[in-house]
Amino acid sequence: MIDIVQHPTLHQALAAAAQAYGANSLLAIPANPQRSYLQDGLELSFAQMHAEVMALAARYAAAGYGHGHRVALLLENRPEHLLHKLALNSLGACCVPVNPDYRPRELAYLIDHARVDLVVLLDSRLDALRAALAESSHQPPFATPDATLPPAARDPLPGSVHGDTPASILYTSGTTGRPKGCILSHRYELASGHAYATRGGLASFGEGTERIYNPLPLFHVNASVVSFPGALLTGNCQVQADRFQPARWWTEVRESRATVVHYLGVIAQMLWAQPPGPQDRDHAVRFGYGAGVEPQLHAAFEARFGFPLIELWGMTEMVRILSDNHAPRQVGTRAFGRALPGIEVRVVDDADRDVAGEAPGEMVIRHSAATPRQDFFSGYLDDPAATEAAWRGGWFHTGDIVWRDATGMLHFVDRRKNIVRRSGENIAAAEVEAMLLTHPAVEQVAVMALPDEVREEEVLACVVLRPGLERSEATARALFDHCSAQLAYYKAPGWVWFTDAIPTTATQKIQKHSLFPAGTDPRQLPGMLDLRALKKRR
Structure with a gap:
């Protein structure tokens, strides 16, 4: 080598x-x-x-x-x-x-x-x-x-x-x-x-x-x-x-x-x-x-x-x-x-304090205490303020929410910006997406937050159905029941919207921000199905 x-x-x-x-x-x-x-x-x-x-x-x-x-x-x-x-x-x-x-x-x-x-x-x-x-x-x-x-x-x-x-x-x-x-x-x-x-x-x-x-x-x-x-x-x-x-x-x-x-x-x-x-x-x-x-x-x-x-x-x-x-x-x-020599890891809350046990938090990383930025990127071009903000406290803030188990293994939860905050509960969009993808009707899905006047945010599932399946309220209800049966009630989609395709980048990452035109309230779009009344504690 x-x-x-x-x-x-x-x-x-x-x-x-x-x-x-x-x-x-x-x-x-x-x-x-x-x-x-x-x-x-x-x-x-x-x-x-x-x-x-x-x-x-x-x-x-x-x-x-x-x-x-x-x-x-x-x-x-x-x-x-x-x-x-x-x-x-x-x-x-x-x-x-x-x-x-x-x-x-x-x-x-x-x-x-x-x-x-x-x-x-x-x-x-x-x-x-x-x-x-x-x-x-x-x-x-x-x-x-x-x-x-x-x-x-x-x-x-x-x-x-x-x-x-x-x-x-x-x-x-x-x-x-x-x-x-x-x-x-x-x-x-x-x-x-x-x-x-x-x-x-x-x-x-x-x-x-x-x-x-x-x-x-x-x-x-x-x-x-x-x-x-x-x-x-x-x-x-x-x-x-x-x-x-x-x-x-x-x-x-x-x-x-x-x-x-x-x-x-x-x-x-x-x-x-x-x-x-x-x-x-x-x-x-x-x-x-x-x-x-x-x-x-x-x-x-x-x-x-x-x-x-x-x-x-x-x-x-x-x-x-x-x-x-x-x-x-x-x-x-x-x-x-797991963390290893050259990549030290902490899991922190919003105030950059270490979280306890297996609680989720943002993953922050560095090379070492002596040389925190060694082998990292050199900075954001012409944006020293953004570079230093990412490195606040001597640790690079990844924006990824993770949890660490008793063996030190790190588990991905979601990108920080893909967390739905509903009635004080943090819901990982990725978790809801993973569950919906196990339903035989679902070809592709993107889950995101919608504003909610009562609960701060609500879960929206944008779904591409498999060919030949009907875009109906009954189908949406089946998807809701599928999630509600296996996830905490508040994680099930409060809104479902059927679409022909979900835009992706050339690296096949879903572009959630491109699903709806800027300035649009998706709740007002034709075909948006409101299932919020179904979300009840058992």
């Missing part, structure tokens, strides 16, 4: 890995005849990746790009994304990955906020960029991957590239307010890859023997800053799908000879919903790494498909993951690991 202390930048690590693992595959693109590019797939060895990165770096340097420049990459999940990122990072330039689902206004915000010096994008995205530039006050030059690069408008900064040099700026999802740019250093990205590859137990990685299938987007931290650096440091291969496609999952996993797969909760649900067949066990997967599998599905999924789903926790600001990867695991409980 590559020593990240001796090789503290991404380029140094890549050069060392190319020397150690030269002929091994580092990046594989699965074949897909329905795709517009690389229909037959592609494999690049460590030596080939290093050579292509060096050639690209020479092109950027010749055009004047280097230390301190920021370059936006709108290259989807194509190999060009990783090649250009590594080339730019080798010169000390910082990459700003772009979500291809951004609308012009969102892209214009990113361009203005990051003050990018250049945009590198696919031909197919040129119209989208021009629309964004029409709304942006900052007007950077742009180029497609193989085109001549426009000259840099300013000189690189003096000094050499080092571990604390920014490698990426990743923008948070921005479910409330404008997205914040998280600055990630070379040290951060290498530390996250090292942690990923060395957690051990059921998540042990061999050296030069693993093929890691990751269908998640490269503009997100999971594929670009967790699994890829992990593969780079260990001589392994990242199998980078263009996106998650349920119908192609097993074909790509099987043909790519994947030994590790990455998932999200929605991926597990969609795979489970496919008809059982021989493909369920026709694979070489040793384990899945991910987050959000529904507790009621977890054990059944593992029994059907023949490999463990190892739940992990991480966030863009700190992605040296925690995971429930040592036997015996707590399957079906939302357990995601």
Whole structure:
């Protein structure tokens, strides 16, 4: 394994890995005849990746790009994304990955906020960029991957590239307010890859023997800053799908000879919903790494498909993951690991006081008392106030509500903003969602808070029914009874709304804030069913 202390930048690590693992595959693109590019797939060895990165770096340097420049990459999940990122990072330039689902206004915000010096994008995205530039006050030059690069408008900064040099700026999802740019250093990205590859137990990685299938987007931290650096440091291969496609999952996993797969909760649900067949066990997967599998599905999924789903926790600001990867695991409980050296954890109340026993509270974390911010993000771009607010008291406030059992195992409850506060009771939206998903009528669900004049907030369930089922009050009542029979009465949905689809991000996270137009009172919408009168103590 590559020593990240001796090789503290991404380029140094890549050069060392190319020397150690030269002929091994580092990046594989699965074949897909329905795709517009690389229909037959592609494999690049460590030596080939290093050579292509060096050639690209020479092109950027010749055009004047280097230390301190920021370059936006709108290259989807194509190999060009990783090649250009590594080339730019080798010169000390910082990459700003772009979500291809951004609308012009969102892209214009990113361009203005990051003050990018250049945009590198696919031909197919040129119209989208021009629309964004029409709304942006900052007007950077742009180029497609193989085109001549426009000259840099300013000189690189003096000094050499080092571990604390920014490698990426990743923008948070921005479910409330404008997205914040998280600055990630070379040290951060290498530390996250090292942690990923060395957690051990059921998540042990061999050296030069693993093929890691990751269908998640490269503009997100999971594929670009967790699994890829992990593969780079260990001589392994990242199998980078263009996106998650349920119908192609097993074909790509099987043909790519994947030994590790990455998932999200929605991926597990969609795979489970496919008809059982021989493909369920026709694979070489040793384990899945991910987050959000529904507790009621977890054990059944593992029994059907023949490999463990190892739940992990991480966030863009700190992605040296925690995971429930040592036997015996707590399957079906939302357990995601324990504190360990380099990730100290407290569970606190609203006043940052430690909660007692197994009571839920916000998880706050740090590296150690001596170096609390080591290997964390470097800060929010141009927002020191938000950075310091997140670090109040010397601990990073994750915004995640968890509880800790007597063994030290941490259990996820929900995001702090996904707590419904009803008559003094805190209700986790995730708990109600998990219960509704066990009903045979439910295809997808999002639970959130609605204002309530008497009880402060009430539970709203937005439900996508399975095909052919009737959107009726009787169906809503059946869903209510299903929850009421197994959850405390106050947790059952007081409102039910049937919809055709629930919007998700490119990483398959539900966008609850996009379900209803801004300024709308959902209670007044046609089809909103009021079940509050059914909520009674037994």
